[in-house]
Amino acid sequence: MRRAFVIVLVLTGSSAARPALAQEVALSVFGGIGQPRSTVVLAGGRERVRGIWAGGGIELEAGRFLMAVSGYRGELTPFEGDATFDRDAGEIGGRVGIALFPWIGLEGGFAARAFSAASGYQRWNIPSVGAVVSGTLGHPAIRAHFRVAYLPGVSVTGLESPDVGVAGSAGITVAPEEARFVARLEYGLERYDFPPGTTSRLEQFDQIRLSVGARLRVAR
């Protein structure tokens, strides 16, 4: 117990090691556009849909802490395989994070994603816990990140919960200190393996997303 406590202390570190993290509050407001793709393998059949989603989000970074919410919606259209129905879709989500060091942090989040088609309605509840590694690329205004997450307890309308849920994403953010402009390009992939039953089901959701917005920095 004592050792675990010490490890937590070491991981969270002292603020003296991260003066930059402890001194700034930044609020970012994004608008974004993304191209998601969803692939489902069901009983040997394979259907793929894709589309364009648009939405936005707000991020608040206060020293070592991060809070973010976002919402996107759009359509998904079959482009390969057995899929026949167009569907409306969207998702809302939020995440919180803490930077253990300037280059690594822990994050937890939740997203709700819904698909509506002539064949019915399906909702996904997706909790996540993960880690994010980030670093500046030679200039404080250019920052890259790589995120991996475990998705425990995913629930899907009308289906058993997947027994494997993992996600990964990477991206680059440009936020010049002198300007209030911020832009981010990100690619992410989620993998869901459902338990083998009467029919085996595997799903994958990936998307590339470009967000631009404004960032307001407030020194504390």
Next chain:
Amino acid sequence: MRRAALSSVLGLALAAMIAGGLEAQQQDSEDRLARAVAALDATEVEAAKRILRELGAELTSRTPADLATEVYIRLGVIYVSETLLDSAAAEFAAAVRRNPFVRMDPERYNPDVIQAFEEARRATPALGLRAPYDTTVQPDTGSWPVTVAVGLPGVVELRFVPADDASSESFARTIAVDSVQTVRTSFTSPGAAWLPMREYRVVAWLRDVAADTASMRVRVERLPADTVAHPPPLDSGRFLPERRRAAPSVSSLVKGVLFGAAAVAIPLSLANPDVQPRSVQGGAVAVGAAIAVGGVVGLTIKRYELNPQNVLHNVRLRTEWERENRAVAEENARRRHRSPLHITLKEEP
């Protein structure tokens, strides 16, 4: 317009006539007093008494205090010589009320007159204040004299009240006065730094005879001090640039390649081969390439970093200037504190 001008001219003429009349009346009173004194010197007591009584009957509050006091005193002296002691006491009391500072010279008057005067004075509640009209006082060492005279001996309360705000804090002194006493007030002694530069009303009253009060108005101001000039603002040319061009960051290129490769590797490592063959995905490649380009940009972009030596130089420069400026400010404060106080009487008691 013409009527207003006429009214002004008439008003001025009337004022001149009244002033001229008062002046003539005073001159007449002085002449008659001189005649009375001459009659006394010629031992024509009755003639002197008649003139003085007439004068005494004409005295008003506008009559100069010296003249009125002289009339009362001369009459009192005559009454003592006639052993009319009650009348003498009444005249002496009137003299003391008119001028609490009046005293009789023992070398000029006989002891009976002195005794009669003193008895009358000590029985007459009266209070007077006097102060120099224009004084310069050295703070810390100098003091401002206020002379208090009483008829009836007693305890005198002396209070300095700001003239424009009687309710604010004031400074009080309590003294026992038998006849005439001078109180010296230090305005900026260590314990009396309370007195800001402004106009004050000095009020005195006999503690047991509240009706007897005296007051005067004084203005207290500091004479300008010979202060030291502050150092001029620092010339911006003396500061050194605090930021300098940083060397290209090779690590940014390495990080860009690593993060870019990680982006490309996401579908290769995470995707289920049964869903999608583990192949390079366009979206991942686009993001990976963008990150790698970011690394290249980071390598070539102009970066600046702090130059600690120059920062230290500038901090020392500013610190030295601030120290010098503070020292001048402190010296000027000391000089201002030491500059003499100029105290002027604005309104006589």
